Amino acid sequence: MKRVLVVVGKSLGINAPFMAYLERKVLEELGEVDARFYLDRAERDLFLRLEEIVEEFHEIVIASDEGYHLVSKIISTLTEDNLELKEGQLIPSRAEAFGQGSYLVTYGHRRINVVQVHIGTQLPKISLSRPRERISFFLVDAQKPKYRELLTELESLYSLSINRTSFIEGLEWCSVDDFLHEQQGALTKALAFGFEGKILFGEDFSKIVVDALIKNHQKVTTIESCTGGLIASEITKHAGVSSIFDGGVVSYANEVKQMFGVQASTLAEYGAVSLQTVHEMLDGILKTMGADMAMAVSGIAGPTGGTPTKPVGTVYVGAKSRDGDTLIEKLSLHGDRNYIQQSSMLWAFKLLVKSNPKNFFNFSLKSLDN
Numbered sequence: 565m566k567r568v569l570v571v572v573g574k575s576l577g578i579n580a581p582f583m584a585y586l587e588r589k590v591l592e593e594l595g596e597v598d599a600r601f602y603l604d605r606a607e608r609d610l611f612l613r614l615e616e617i618v619e620e621f622h623e624i625v626i627a628s629d630e631g632y633h634l635v636s637k638i639i640s641t642l643t644e645d646n647l648e649l650k651e652g653q654l655i656p657s658r659a660e661a662f663g664q665g666s667y668l669v670t671y672g673h674r675r676i677n678v679v680q681v682h683i684g685t686q687l688p689k690i691s692l693s694r695p696r697e698r699i700s701f702f703l704v705d706a707q708k709p710k711y712r713e714l715l716t717e718l719e720s721l722y723s724l725s726i727n728r729t730s731f732i733e734g735l736e737w738c739s740v741d742d743f744l745h746e747q748q749g750a751l752t753k754a755l756a757f758g759f760e761g762k763i764l765f766g767e768d769f770s771k772i773v774v775d776a777l778i779k780n781h782q783k784v785t786t787i788e789s790c791t792g793g794l795i796a797s798e799i800t801k802h803a804g805v806s807s808i809f810d811g812g813v814v815s816y817a818n819e820v821k822q823m824f825g826v827q828a829s830t831l832a833e834y835g836a837v838s839l840q841t842v843h844e845m846l847d848g849i850l851k852t853m854g855a856d857m858a859m860a861v862s863g864i865a866g867p868t869g870g871t872p873t874k875p876v877g878t879v880y881v882g883a884k885s886r887d888g889d890t891l892i893e894k895l896s897l898h899g900d901r902n903y904i905q906q907s908s909m910l911w912a913f914k915l916l917v918k919s920n921p922k923n924f925f926n927f928s929l930k931s932l933d934n
Contacts, residue, residue: 567597568621570614572628572635575683577602582683590625593690595698595741597625605631614638623692624676632665632680639678643671661691668692697748698741699755700767704917705734706759714758721754722747732910735769761925764917770798773913776924777808777857784916785855786812787824787845789836789862790879794909810853815845821862824848837862837874839892846884846892857885857920859912863895865904877904881911888920 640656648657659667665680665688728738766772796812825848834840845860863879870876882892
């Protein structure tokens with residue numbers, strides 16, 4: 565089942581914030597897409613381009629602004645249909661699941677959802693949805709051969725394929741599709757037992773962490789240098805976090821680090837990018853904010869600022885739990901500035917989970933039945 569997102573409208577394709585919003589909503593419904601196309605509604609071969617896409621893919625979301633009516637006319641022609649006025653809009657007469665600014669067309673084995681979008685406004689409903697069951701989960705520090713073997717055994721036992729990718733060292737995201745509905749309960753329990761203390765079910769790692777913090781009434785705080793507030797932003801992108809997140813600090817300057825517990829002598833002897841500094845950042849921010857858990861990071865995200873002893877990509881990231889452990893890792897990351905920042909953020913969340921596992925790996929068989 566091949567899925568595609570098609571954007572018709574030059575102003576849409578170049579608007580990165582709105583495109584990120586659109587893609588999030590499409591992925592929420594489809595789970596994933598296999599390709600993305602960005603087309604100009606004024607291009608002469610728009611009809612042919614859309615025809616090729618419709619022929620190649622099975623589930624198609626076409627988003628357009630001023631080109632919405634033109635796209636509707638093309639889809640009507642491709643599906644050998646006529647346009648008809650429904651709910652104040654001209655759409656193919658055989659359109660289903662239609663509402664203001666959105667409709668669904670079934671064409672053979674293909675489903676085409678055309679939506680009218682406007683930058684700065686709420687998107688209409690995406691009528692397509694994933695047609696199959698899915699189990700998604702993260703594995704934390706499950707690199708031992710026995711865990712690889714267990715995944716292979718489950719694939720063989722249930723006649724399925726487990727998709728997997730490594731986000732950072734020791735944090736692997738997996739998904740299972742195309743299994744029978746009646747297999748879901750047994751498969752989920754097999755995963756939970758086999759990866760006890762290693763598995764977190766869900767598709768968004770930070771959401772899993774935040775939901776667990778909310779459930780366990782654990783407040784968290786952050787103090788960040790090279791990530792510039794990215795960790796705090798990842799927390800606050802989820803709803804309901806006001807109950808567990810009072811705030812965090814971006815501490816680029818050494819003077820700001822000192823305001824939150826880092827000693828001048830530590831900075832002078834070890835430098836801002838050091839285990840000792842991150843340790844004191846964690847202690848200081850926990851004391852200042854009165855939180856239960858904290859994440860801290862200090863490093864060199866580049867592209868400049870590296871030294872022979874601390875090259876670009878050197879990052880110290882840590883997490884601390886009042887009722888658990890203090891964990892700090894020295895990382896040697898590679899990539900551009902944004903990738904190093906994103907990787908550092910994921911490491912912070914991973915270490916937060918490991919600093920107090922009982923807050924996160926506490927699901928039960930009863931919860932899996934719900």
